Amino acid sequence: xxxxxxxxxxxxxxxxxxxxxxxxxxxxxxxxxxxxxxxxxxxxxxxxxxxxxxxxxxxxxxxxxxxxxxxxxxxxxxxxxxxxxxxxxxxxxxxxxxxxxxxxxxxxxxxxxxxxxxxxxxxxxxxxxxxxxxxxxxxxxxxxxxxxxxxxxxxxxxxxxxxxxxxxxxxxxxxxxxxxxxxxxxxxxxxxxxxxxxxxxxxxxxxxxxxxxxxxxxxxxxxxxxxxxxxxxxxxxxxxxxxxxxxxxxxxxxxxxxxxxxxxxxxxxxxxxxxxxxxxxxxxxxxxxxxxxxxxxxxxxxxxxxxxxxxxxxxxxxxxxxxxxxxxxxxxxxxxxxxxxxxxxxxxxxxxxxxxxxxxxxxxxxxxxxxxxxxxxxxxxxxxxxxxxxxxxxxxxxxxxxxxxxxxxxxxxxxxxxxxxxxxxxxxxxxxxxxxxxxxxxxxxxxxxxxxxxxxxxxxxxxxxxxxxxxxxxxxxxxxxxxxxxxxxxxxxxxxxxxxxxxxxxxxxxxxxxxxxxxxxxxxxxxxxxxxx
Amino acid sequence: xxxxxxxxxxxxxxxxxxxxxxxxxxxxxxxxxxxxxxxxxxxxxxxxxxxxxxxxxxxxxxxxxxxxxxxxxxxxxxxxxxxxxxxxxxxxxxxxxxxxxxxxxxxxxxxxxxxxxxxxxxxxxxxxxxxxxxxxxxxxxxxxxxxxxxxxxxxxxxxxxxxxxxxxxxxxxxxxxxxxxxxxxxxxxxxxxxxxxxxxxxxxxxxxxxxxxxxxxxxxxxxxxxxxxxxxxxxxxxxxxx
Numbered sequence: 001x002x003x004x005x006x007x008x009x010x011x012x013x014x015x016x017x018x019x020x021x022x023x024x025x026x027x028x029x030x031x032x033x034x035x036x037x038x039x040x041x042x043x044x045x046x047x048x049x050x051x052x053x054x055x056x057x058x059x060x061x062x063x064x065x066x067x068x069x070x071x072x073x074x075x076x077x078x079x080x081x082x083x084x085x086x087x088x089x090x091x092x093x094x095x096x097x098x099x100x101x102x103x104x105x106x107x108x109x110x111x112x113x114x115x116x117x118x119x120x121x122x123x124x125x126x127x128x129x130x131x132x133x134x135x136x137x138x139x140x141x142x143x144x145x146x147x148x149x150x151x152x153x154x155x156x157x158x159x160x161x162x163x164x165x166x167x168x169x170x171x172x173x174x175x176x177x178x179x180x181x182x183x184x185x186x187x188x189x190x191x192x193x194x195x196x197x198x199x200x201x202x203x204x205x206x207x208x209x210x211x212x213x214x215x216x217x218x219x220x221x222x223x224x225x226x227x228x229x230x231x232x233x234x235x236x237x238x239x240x241x242x243x244x245x246x247x248x249x250x251x252x253x254x255x256x257x258x259x260x261x262x263x264x265x266x267x268x269x270x271x272x273x274x275x276x277x278x279x280x281x282x283x284x285x286x287x288x289x290x291x292x293x294x295x296x297x298x299x300x301x302x303x304x305x306x307x308x309x310x311x312x313x314x315x316x317x318x319x320x321x322x323x324x325x326x327x328x329x330x331x332x333x334x335x336x337x338x339x340x341x342x343x344x345x346x347x348x349x350x351x352x353x354x355x356x357x358x359x360x361x362x363x364x365x366x367x368x369x370x371x372x373x374x375x376x377x378x379x380x381x382x383x384x385x386x387x388x389x390x391x392x393x394x395x396x397x398x399x400x401x402x403x404x405x406x407x408x409x410x411x412x413x414x415x416x417x418x419x420x421x422x423x424x425x426x427x428x429x430x431x432x433x434x435x436x437x438x439x440x441x442x443x444x445x446x447x448x449x450x451x452x453x454x455x456x457x458x459x460x461x462x463x464x465x466x467x468x469x470x471x472x473x474x475x476x477x478x479x480x481x482x483x484x485x486x487x488x489x490x491x492x493x494x495x496x497x498x499x500x501x502x503x504x505x506x507x508x509x510x511x512x513x514x515x516x517x518x519x520x521x522x523x524x525x526x527x528x529x530x531x532x533x
Numbered sequence: 534x535x536x537x538x539x540x541x542x543x544x545x546x547x548x549x550x551x552x553x554x555x556x557x558x559x560x561x562x563x564x565x566x567x568x569x570x571x572x573x574x575x576x577x578x579x580x581x582x583x584x585x586x587x588x589x590x591x592x593x594x595x596x597x598x599x600x601x602x603x604x605x606x607x608x609x610x611x612x613x614x615x616x617x618x619x620x621x622x623x624x625x626x627x628x629x630x631x632x633x634x635x636x637x638x639x640x641x642x643x644x645x646x647x648x649x650x651x652x653x654x655x656x657x658x659x660x661x662x663x664x665x666x667x668x669x670x671x672x673x674x675x676x677x678x679x680x681x682x683x684x685x686x687x688x689x690x691x692x693x694x695x696x697x698x699x700x701x702x703x704x705x706x707x708x709x710x711x712x713x714x715x716x717x718x719x720x721x722x723x724x725x726x727x728x729x730x731x732x733x734x735x736x737x738x739x740x741x742x743x744x745x746x747x748x749x750x751x752x753x754x755x756x757x758x759x760x761x762x763x764x765x766x767x768x769x770x771x772x773x774x775x
Binding site for chain 1: 584587588589590591608609612613615617619622623624625626627628629632636637639640641666667668670671
């Protein structure tokens with residue numbers, strides 16, 4: 001127990017911004033930390049606002065019992081996804097593995113503390129959802145102090161089971177992939193399967209596309225969360241504990257969480273060293289035979305280097321290409337099933353037909369493709385290797401052009417496939433398809449250049465785990481979150497404007513706007529590159 | 534096992550994918566008081582062997598014993614008496630030097646007075662005391678190496694395992710480390726380290742093993758191995774022969 005607490009405390013201290021702020025003399029680092037705090041504050045404000053407004057909506061339509069279910073569902077989903085995406089890099093394959101394993105810690109202690117570290121780090125996010133929803137619930141129900149305390153206490157337990165599930169899945173993926181020669185590839189494929197399954201949860205899609213028929217929507221969402229509660233029992237236990245003060249439900253949630261923790265880490269602990277050994281070591285390749293070497297331009301060479309950087313990291317590839325994969329899957333599904341049927345399924349009775357959503361196709365595709373831009377994190381990912389590009393006769397302009405070229409190589413083909421499939425499924429005319437492709441291409445260019453602006457402005461080279469810049473970096477957050485919300489708004493705007501004006505004209509207007517934005521972002525990248533030189 | 538056998542590697546093999554053996558039937562014994570050099574080309578299997586010794590790398594064939602305890606079955610007993618300094622120490626970069634050393638001292642349950650004395654002694658010796666309050670991320674490679682060395686010495690290990698310990702150290706720190714290794718051996722500590730610097734190995738070690746493509750191709754006391762020649766000559770000759 002003592003060694004568990006010691007290790008957990010050290011892990012938290014070693015990634016604490018407060019500790020860095022206290023001991024660094026670098027003003028830039030201090031400024032970056034302050035900006036990070038501000039960003040976090042904004043994110044918390046958004047989460048709290050969103051959670052409370054959702055509860056107010058539920059309460060206004062008398063769906064009060066569904067609020068605890070919604071709270072448990074959101075926390076469980078977030079806990080599962082956050083943990084699964086971080087398993088590789090935090091739980092396995094982490095940088096200080098050699099140092100920790102050579103110290104007198106039990107293997108189970110190391111694995112358990114790494115898990116607890118993820119739990120403690122993410123707990124404020126889960127609690128912000130929980131307490132906000134409690135506040136929204138309290139507006140209508142006026143719960144007793146005991147119920148409120150119970151809500152908060154059980155919120156500490158709610159993330160544990162999904163986190164354990166995600167850790168176990170991550171462990172199984174790592175275990176399976178180490179049995180193959182292409183460990184990374186197998187890990188990436190299996191990770192994608194889980195991510196796609198997670199994203200396919202119906203209520204998320206519903207939540208993204210609804211904008212009308214509030215009562216019906218809420219009723220439908222309530223049904224969806226009720227279903228979630230039937231499938232995933234801890235959600236039901238949480239609801240019963242809050243609504244009916246069910247002692248047996250409280251005991252079940254607590255008991256199962258603790259029991260699963262022990263069981264999972266018993267299983268993980270047994271193969272932990274074996275898996276990490278396999279993930280961290282690669283056999284020397286067969287004897288290389290010198291063959292014809294091709295010459296490339298500097299920009300192409302950098303783009304290729306970025307490609308190899310991406311394929312060499314499971315964390316990087318799964319985060320960067322998840323949008324491309326989703327867009328392609330969406331395109332294929334629309335092509336097979338038909339745009340009308342997909343829209344009808346997703347909108348589920350809302351007054352939206354396929355024709356209304358037609359002008360929004362490029363933005364729907366871009367919602368997936370532009371979810372993440374490799375350019376937002378690739379400048380930071382140079383990390384300690386930054387000296388290589390610094391010492392070579394490469395202009396900064398060329399360096400960033402190479403990074404942007406790679407992102408275009410990555411996004412454009414998927415955008416084209418998805419747009420073509422959806423347009424065929426939507427029976428769009430040749431002109432509409434062409435304009436959609438042009439708009440899609442320009443959106444990719446904007447995503448690339450804007451991502452690069454974020455990546456350069458918030459470049460951070462002193463990371464110790466690449467997860468810090470890929471998932472948690474300021475550049476990633478600043479690129480991703482506004483981009484996501486703006487695109488969602490644009491989909492709604494396109495649907496609205498589409499009812500008022502000609503679709504072709506509407507697309508042409510957005511082509512011009514996007515072109516201007518992409519050009520301005522590109523010029524900004526060039527200006528920043530010049531400033532760096 | 535003899536009482537003075539601090540490290541015994543017995544028929545240890547490590548196989549990676551495609552059946553390639555990174556270490557193949559490696560056997561050697563390091564007695565207390567030995568300074569044992571482990572030399573070989575890049576990729577010969579030195580680090581693979583060392584990482585298995587310190588319990589970082591999993592292995593299936595053979596066994597490794599530290600102070601009579603098996604690394605496989607009693608890893609904690611082994612780790613309590615061992616200190617490991619990797620070739621490129623990945624320390625917690627966002628801790629200060631002193632925070633990191635205190636963490637290691639806590640792990641080995643060293644009382645406050647002893648840790649303070651030892652940290653001061655070694656930090657003064659390596660001339661890093663003034664930088665201990667700074668974040669490790671601000672340190673140079675050599676300074677990180679010094680912190681790693683201090684952290685390894687802080688609990689008076691019975692077995693000191695070092696992977697390329699002199700890389701990145703300034704001449705004075707190199708000299709200090711060599712002196713420390715000699716001093717520790719005179720007190721009965723066993724030192725097992727890999728190096729490419731054959732001059733250092735020749736002057737410092739009393740025993741040496743040469744590894745090539747995962748196999749020990751020659752080992753013994755320095756006198757037996759060199760027989761009037763330089764270690765460099767012997768190494769090149771043995772490498773070319775086998």
